[in-house]
Amino acid sequence: MKYLIKNMGFLFFAQLCAYLIPILEIPVLARALGVQEYGKVVLIQSIALMSSLIVEYGFSLSGSRQVAIARDDKGELSRIYGEVFSAKLIIVLIVLLCSAVLYILNGSLFFDGPLVFFGFLYFLAFGFSPFWFFQGLEKISVVVILEVILRFASLIFLYWFVKDEGGAKLALGIMAGFGLLNTFVGNVMCIKRVGKIRLCLFGGIQQLRVGFHVFIYKSSNNILLSAGPSLVGATSGHVAVASYVPAEKIIRGFVGFVNPILIGFFPYLNRQYRSSRDNTIRLSLMIVAGMFAMGILAAGSIFFVGDFLIQAVLGSGFIIASSILKIFVWIIPFRLANQAIGLCILIPMGRDKITSGFMMFFSIMSMLFATLLSIWYGVNGIVMGFVITEACLLLALIFVVVDITIKSSGEVKL
DSSP states (O other): OHHHHHHHHHHHHHHHHHHHHHHHHHHHHHHHHHHHHHHHHHHHHHHHHHHHHHHHTTHHHHHHHHHHHTTTOHHHHHHHHHHHHHHHHHHHHHHHHHHHHHHHHTGGGTOOHHHHHHHHHHHHHHHTOOHHHHHHHTOOHHHHHHHHHHHHHHHHHHHHHOOSGGGHHHHHHHHHHHHHHHHHHHHHHHHHHHOSOOOOHHHHHHHHHHHHHHHHHHHHHHHHHHHHHHHHHHHHOHHHHHHHHHHHHHHHHHHHHHHHHHHHHHHHHHHHTTTOHHHHHHHHHHHHHHHHHHHHHHHHHHHHHHHHHHHHHHOGGGTHHHHHHHHHTTHHHHHHHHHHHIIIIITTTTOHHHHHHHHHHHHHHHHHHHHHHHHHHHHHHHHHHHHHHHHHHHHHHHHHHHHHHHHHHTSOOO
């Protein structure tokens, strides 16, 4: 339990820095580069990060789960690391092929070669991060400290050396360089831990198969909040988006800062389910109940301070965002409970397929239901659709957990 608390503390610290450093980069780069060049840098940076998420492919769950189970077997750890690295190389080749076609068709009209090259290096830095491996070992302190030091160093270098609009390439080069250094050192630490590794095409393909449903789960988990602004814009116009986004960011921020608790428990629970299933189920149910209770408390608190929060941060012109927030906050307890069921019960029990299936189905249904309610209630209808669908997902996942638990205990056969 001591290691759990320590890891959660470092995960919270990493999450905080992941929010803080990009915010600090904004004034440094925007003032130096100007609107046009800064826009190019941010766009390439965003594309690189999105592409790196494809390469990550959910290995933060599927890969770390394998590592957590085999953490005392050096040979098995070597196999897992080599196969996951091979899988990432396969994905990179596919992404590179698609990117080359898009760049030839459109990209060359907007960006020059050096910017795209540094964006590619930035993509490699995040795509090949070995954080998943250390997460599975439950030894993340060194890698978190290293990442934070290098990211702050990158910020300082940006402030020192990027002085005018001609520094776009230098800015991307600095960020990519420090990112690559962090990834290189992390992977060297992995190799030192596991010894000799072998790349394996078949093993890489097998890892892609193993991680597919987790990848779908993670992707579906982000559809609801990520696609919200686009749906609001399509149904209610850009003015409504300006009122929706502040409320959405508050919800996303809170849910994001709670995630380290679940990620911290994830490797531990994967091991415990194989040694003490009944006790682990009880612990997992306590975590789910705790997440739901925490969500209710947070939602109630934000509901009562929403008006003050919106006016203090954005001004009276965004008062409509307050009414949106008062509905949106009630998604928090359902979302936290759903994530807890997925990460603490279903995925550790090996129920990746059914979990990803439910997540994908309800993500699609949330968009359809929100669109339908927007006909009568506008933006508030969209938000209500999201909240109601998330509540329905919770009921569905609870039914699955109860069914699996009863079947596994042999009390009832359905």
